[in-house]
Amino acid sequence: MSQRRVAGPMGVMSKQQEAMAEEMMELRRGPWTLEEDNLLMNYIACHGEGRWNLLARCSGLKRTGKSCRLRWLNYLKPDIKRGNLTPEEQLLILELHSKWGNRWSRIAQHLPGRTDNEIKNYWRTRVQKQARQLKVDANSTVFRDAVRCYWMPRLLEKMAGAATDPTPPPPPPLHHHAAMAAASSPFDFDTHLQQAEATSACVVPPNVYHIDPSPSTSTSAGSTAAAAAFQPVPCFSELRWDQQMQSSGELDDGGAGVFVDSASVLGSLSLDGLDLGPAEYYSDSTLLDYLNSSCTGSAMMTMMTASGNAGSYNYCGGGGAMDGDDTWRSDEVCQAAARKLGEWGGGI
DNA sequence: AAATCCGACAACCGCATCGGA
DNA sequence: TTCCGATGCGGTTGTCGGATT
Incomplete structure (x- = not known):
């Protein structure tokens, strides 16, 4: 992008001319107003998406094409889903990030209605914050183990809790834990993901997982980690x-x-x-x-x-006391994870 | 009540890639 | 083949509102 054509029949401007034009147009920046949103939505309703620079010039908006595109894709598009991420979505983000890293747009493809920006912000504000508190890198194996063994089961509990009768069960039989584990049917995340990718379907894992009981032996961020599954372990x-x-x-x-x-x-x-x-x-x-x-x-x-x-x-404990982000906000959680990881030789 | 801090999220910026001329 | 505009992507910053002091 080092050179640009001089203004010619095609209407292409030099950098200087472009800057002058921008100056004359007084391009707006910062938060969008309601009027700007309406202009953008009306224009797209008439002409469709795409051709963002043309849109910026012709719609009457004093914004760059980039800015228009971002506003539409991240905020105005009708199928955008608003509100907090559900436990299912959070779980999916954690799982897919362990496979693909910071491929936000790719991850977003598996969460209908969610944008890459939203997922990226979620990761930075929630996940990375926990890593900082644990004094580990968010991409480290240690942290992934913590996610896999503590956070994910917690999310699964929430998912299971939301799907079950809210009335408390009777006091547990002895060895209740083993009975619960035995009742869980295995779930292979990779297989599920591959099927979903093949059909371009949304990937929402079922509530029941099968656990890999050796957290410190987790392998790469690839398929093995993704295949790790969970049982409702004490958390x-x-x-x-x-x-x-x-x-x-x-x-x-x-x-x-x-x-x-x-x-x-x-x-x-x-x-x-x-x-x-x-x-x-x-x-x-x-x-x-x-x-x-x-x-x-x-x-x-x-x-x-x-x-x-x-x-x-x-x-x-329980779902009610750990609603929303409290799952990870609490200091006890961090200390707990740190201690557990220490027991495993995680070396925090 | 005011000042300050902090989390969440919208928006911007720079770079990479793609496709058409 | 090269150039360059359009678009997409990921990192970073700015802003706002609620919480805390």
């Missing part, structure tokens, strides 16, 4: 519990931070007044499964130990 709620326990001082778990140590204290448990029975019947995972599946908001859990000490803990 960040576990660590919230853990923090509550440690900070309370009522039940000293020795700082190990594992709920099962505390739960194994002889005694009884109750949740919002509902007797859950002897504490020793509960492993951390069965209890957490129950909490995750039954508590849509906060709940008060009480533990009475054999020695008569009572401890009450406010459980803040």
Whole structure:
């Protein structure tokens, strides 16, 4: 783009002439007004999309063709979907980004109504922020593991929660966790994605995943990572519990931070007044499964130990307490991920 | 109540690519 | 084959509104 033709019969201008013309036209910049939006929409309604520079000259808009195109594609186009990204969409973005990196427009093709700009902003404001808080690079394997093992399951829980009956289930049977895992049917994301690509269809994964239990062995950002699937594992709620326990001082778990140590204290448990029975019947995972599946908001859990000490803990897991972006906003989440990754040798 | 901070998102900028002359 | 306008893409900046101090 180093040279341009001198103005000739085709009406092509030199750079200087172009600058002068721009100056005369006083090209507008910054936010679009309602009048400009109407002008643009009317012009496109009459003449269709494309030929953006021509549009800019002929529509009466004092904008560049680029600016017109961007305004239309990112904001005015009728099929643009507004509002927060759904958990399904967030999950898809995470998954596709792990495959393709910053190929925003390509990712956007799989989210009907969402623009590349919107997805890019989402990534920068939400995802990269979490990476910063974890003090890792957003493209690092460590962070991808955190996404895969913590964030994605959380989103899946939300998706599952939205699709199920809101009434809490009865207290869990023993080994409830294993039963849930066994009930999950496997889902291969890559296969699903390939089918969708072949048909140009929207890729929305089903709610049920099958887990790859070895996060630190995750491979490249390619197909293996994408194929990693998930079960409803105990998630960040576990660590919230853990923090509550440690900070309370009522039940000293020795700082190990594992709920099962505390739960194994002889005694009884109750949740919002509902007797859950002897504490020793509960492993951390069965209890957490129950909490995750039954508590849509906060709940008060009480533990009475054999020695008569009572401890009450406010459980803040479940869908209701983690609506929206809170999933990732909380400091506990970051600390949790950091600690877990440390356990895996993630080296934060 | 005012000042400041911060997150979200719209918009801009520079570069790459494509296609027509 | 070369040139150059049009378009697309990704990175960055600017602006605004809500939250916090």
